[in-house]
Amino acid sequence: MSEETFDAVIVGGGPRGVATVLRLAARARVQGAAPVRVAIVDALAVGPGATWLVDQPAEYLNNTQADATTVHPDESTPMSGPPAPGPDLVDWARRVRAEGSHPVGEWVLEEARELTGATFPTRRLQGVYFRDQLEAAVATGAVELTEVLGLAVDLETRGEERTVVLEGGRRLTARTVVLAQGMVQGRRSAEVQELVEFAQRRGLRYVEPGMPAERDYTALPAGEDVLVRGLGANFFDVVGQLAAEWGGRLDPVDGDPHGRLRYLPSGREPHLVVGSRRGVPYRSKPEGGRPVRPFTPRWAIPEWFDALAARGRVDFAAEVWPVLGREFARVHLEAVAALAPEAVTGDWLAGLDAARTAEEVDAVLEASLRDEAWAWTLEELHRPTLGEPVGEDGWARLVRRMIRDELGSMSDPWHHPRAAVNGAMGALRRHVGRLTARGAFTGESLVRDVLGWFDGDSLALASGPPADRVRLVLALLEAGVITLLGPGMVVEADEQAGRFRAASPITGAVVTSRVLLETRMSKGKVPDTDDPLLRALLDTGRARVHTVDGVPTHSMEASPAEISEDAEGGHNLVAADGTIDAAVVVLGIPAQSTQPGSAIGATPGVPSPLLAGADIAARQVMARARVTAVV
Structure with missing residues (x-):
């Protein structure tokens, strides 16, 4: 079968692939270059990708509010490429309402009419937004896009070129390949x-x-x-x-x-x-539009995180978790003291100041809370019964309390203790991600603690429905x-x-x-992925699993990236022998352990690893495409 040739082939048609095309269009317009020839490959849909398919049930919702969604970087995201503002999800919905129709269907207009910044949009509506942004970039003439619905199964090397091989034999060749598969799934256990x-x-x-x-x-x-x-x-x-x-x-x-x-x-x-x-x-997100108590750290301040990153060799469970726990305990006790002063006793703040382990934090909580209705410990975050058998009656009591706490947290997130803990986790987990990005943790602690249980616990508290x-x-x-x-x-x-x-x-x-x-996803762990292209790269040594101190993580390895137009690479595929393939860029979830935060969607006004990575990929595509043009 004959080869088709492009400047870039992007594997993955979701938001990372779309963002890369947007950044290519922005760069091509500023440079006055000829249109960049791009192919996007996705097994299901180009634009929405698998997560935001436009034909999925309307009951499937995004777990992020509409005003926290964009695919266009703003000044908050560090990048070396030119700015290119575009509508966020709320602005786009406003335009759809003004136009009074949408080619995808009447349901798009109906949902856009109901959308506010505090709304949790349907996944399908967000998929239409991603698709519209992709089409708008192509309409500028800066990008020539070929959409390919198919399954990428291999990647071949021939000199400076790379060929993506599809199931069925179709071959797409380019000087740069961007792997942006998103939420990879696991093989059957x-x-x-x-x-x-x-x-x-x-x-x-x-x-x-x-x-x-x-x-x-x-x-x-x-x-x-x-x-x-x-x-x-x-x-x-x-x-x-x-x-x-x-x-x-x-x-x-x-x-x-x-x-x-x-x-x-x-x-x-x-x-x-x-x-x-x-x-x-x-745990639930707060009721849309209700004010949430702001979180200001007392111990886990930015300077403390910076000092840990500079020192390195950090053990999360021994050094970080107790300090985070002190913050969670503090906001819980502060909220209880405001709601029910009689339920709190003793100088708990001094106790937390002196606590050096998670067990000591829990001891302060147990000594300070004398009303069972507000009792809580850190250990409950991942073991609701502390691992102890409770029987049918004990479990029923715990479930009734969980219902009561969830209702209170949703309806009054400014005052409720559980909402305060959720908010603190949402703020602090980002700092943990930055420590990971800076290589601060030992390999054993990263895999055992951060990837092993903290990521899951933090999602349960701060990324709920x-x-x-x-x-x-x-x-x-x-x-x-x-x-x-x-x-x-x-x-x-x-x-x-x-x-x-x-x-x-x-x-x-x-x-x-x-x-x-x-109702669980077999997601995220690259060593067990069923993605045939990633599987082929790993099994043949053309890619390797990222390790820290010799301990394997859950991701494949990509090279570090520098935010500079003078940088030659970044986020590039690393082979089993340590060689770096400058022609292959890996974005997001498959390389998450070297790109922390890249699994999270982009929010206006918040630095976005997803969008920064897209600009890094676009820089390399343009540089290699120019080399091709000169030749």
Whole structure:
């Protein structure tokens, strides 16, 4: 099959690919260069990518407010390329409303009319935004774009050129290839493979882990137990989709000060029995538009983080977590003291000043809080029962308290202690990401602590679902449509019963079912990826897993990047023997351990590793394209 030649081939049609094209267009316009010839390859869609497909259910929501979404860098993002302002999501929606129609469909106009800065937009609407920004860049004439729907399976080298090989044999050749695959998925684990085969053999229904837009969770058997594993962001989207299908009614509870809802079933509901490792759902975002208590650190100040980065060899669990814990404990106690002064006792601030370990922080919390309604410890963040069996009654009490705390946190984020902790985590996790980017942690601590548990705990607190979706889940819990199984969920194929079996060693609950839904994603860990191109590069030594102190991380290695027009490379692929391929740029999630923060979408007014990386890639594409033109 003949080769097609371009200045750049971008593998991945989501926001990183779109942002790279936008930065190429900006550079080409300023330089007065000929149009840059670009091919974008994506297995599903160019523009939205897999996460923001425009044909996914309307119930799937972004977990970021609309005013926190853009694909255009502003002055807050350090980059060497020319500025090129463009509309953020809210501005774009305003333009759609003014035009009164949209070629994708009437639903785009309808959703744009409802959008405010505090709205959590549908994923499909954000996908249309990304697509429109891509088309606008192409319309300037600065970029000639070829869209390729297909699966990239290999990357070949011939001199200065690289050829992306697609399934089916199509070949796309360029001087620069940008790998921007985004949320890579994992190969089936041995457990998942066993469950797949068990379901096929016994005629059961099993929905395995993956991107929710590529799965079908609907048409569940009414009145039956259905097992669900996963209590993160995807779980809330799936519940929203299912509730719309069931057709039950949500009514406000009269007189409830926290906006509690009552779910009135339609009769089409199954009984969802849900569990996970932690056993409790992600924490809610505050109610849209409500003021949130600002966080100002007392101990984890920028200078302290800078000193750690300069020193290096940091052990997160021993040195960083206790200080973060002091901040979480402080804001919790401050909020409780304001809400219920009688519930707090002693000189807790002096106690926290003296605390040097997480255990000592928890001891201060236990000694200072004398009302069980406000009791809380750091250990609860990843072990709600502190790892102790609690039985059915103890777990029911904990779930009732969780519902009460979530309602309070959503409805009054300025005063509620749990909202204060969530806000502190949201602020401090960014500093932890910067320490990672600066190579401050030992390899053992990075993998064991930061990647091993802190990233997950911080997501559960600071990157949760919209409040409206949480209110629905809480109403379903109180209506008995959803039951939380408990922490440490174990799923097995029960051959004797011919059913899936789930159990929690913490609560003692055991449930069997003909249906098992995985609402978790098999995401992010490159060593186990099922992406055929990344797999080919890793398996042949043309790429390698990033290590720190010889300890493998979850990402592939890319070279460091400098924000300078004089820099020759940056974010380039590193082979097993340590050689750097200057013709291949790796952006975002596949190289996350060397590009912390690049998995997070871009927010107006906030430095964006995603957009900075796109400009670094565009600089290299333009430099190599100019070399081609001279030759």
